[in-house]
Amino acid sequence: MWQKWKRLKTGEKVLFGSVALLILVTIQNYVVLEWIRMSSDKPMYPVRTHYDFAGEGFRGSELFRTNNCTSCHKAVGNGTNMGLELDGIGSRHDLAYILAFLHDPENTYGSKTVDHGPAPKEASYVAKLPEADLHAIGVFLSQLTSDRGAPTAPAPPTGKSGFIDAMLDMWAPDSWRLVFSDVRAGDAAKAGAANGQRTEDAKPGSGNGH
């Protein structure tokens, strides 16, 4: 082995040497990270999506996998990364809406759909699944909830965020402030009421007028 190494040209030594170094550093990083992960009692990433597979929902989670939903969706770690993430859907929609969508996607969306809907769409089979199965899947999906501020949540995190304020000032047209209210203003009002004081955030339309 050493004899062979000595016969290599300098360039080859540098090349093989750096590849070996890279592999060593990678292994070392992996070991250190795993060690930190195993010896820490905190999770590496905060868990912000939740599920509660009670009864029918548990059966629904199995049906979700056996009916190939995972080829286009992801939920609770099952499925494709490329499709539509369904974790957190229970915080956006209730069971009635989810069931309505599964039965009659286009009318529920009120617009054209890509894969769900009548044949020959690829997910047309979904609406034709046995009623009891669709219901179990619906219950499963409605049990997938997420915390505010999670990527899959419909609402921003509670509390003040300079980043969100800056993005709103930059991108949200002024007219939106008249039509929509900022859900965070409600938080601030609630917090203010609790502390017996009014906060600047609680005023709608307190943008800087871009």
Ligand code: HEC
């Ligand atoms: C061929 C790909 C495909 C398959 C298979 C598929 N879906 Fe979908 N799903 C989509 C797409 C795309 C959308 C967005 C709506 C649309 O355009 O069809 C969607 C939307 C949804 C939504 C609404 C999400 C929302 O936030 O509005 C639900 C619920 C859903 N799918 C459940 C299922 C279930 C349950 C199955 C399996 C029984 C399934 N899907 C199989 C592609 C698929």
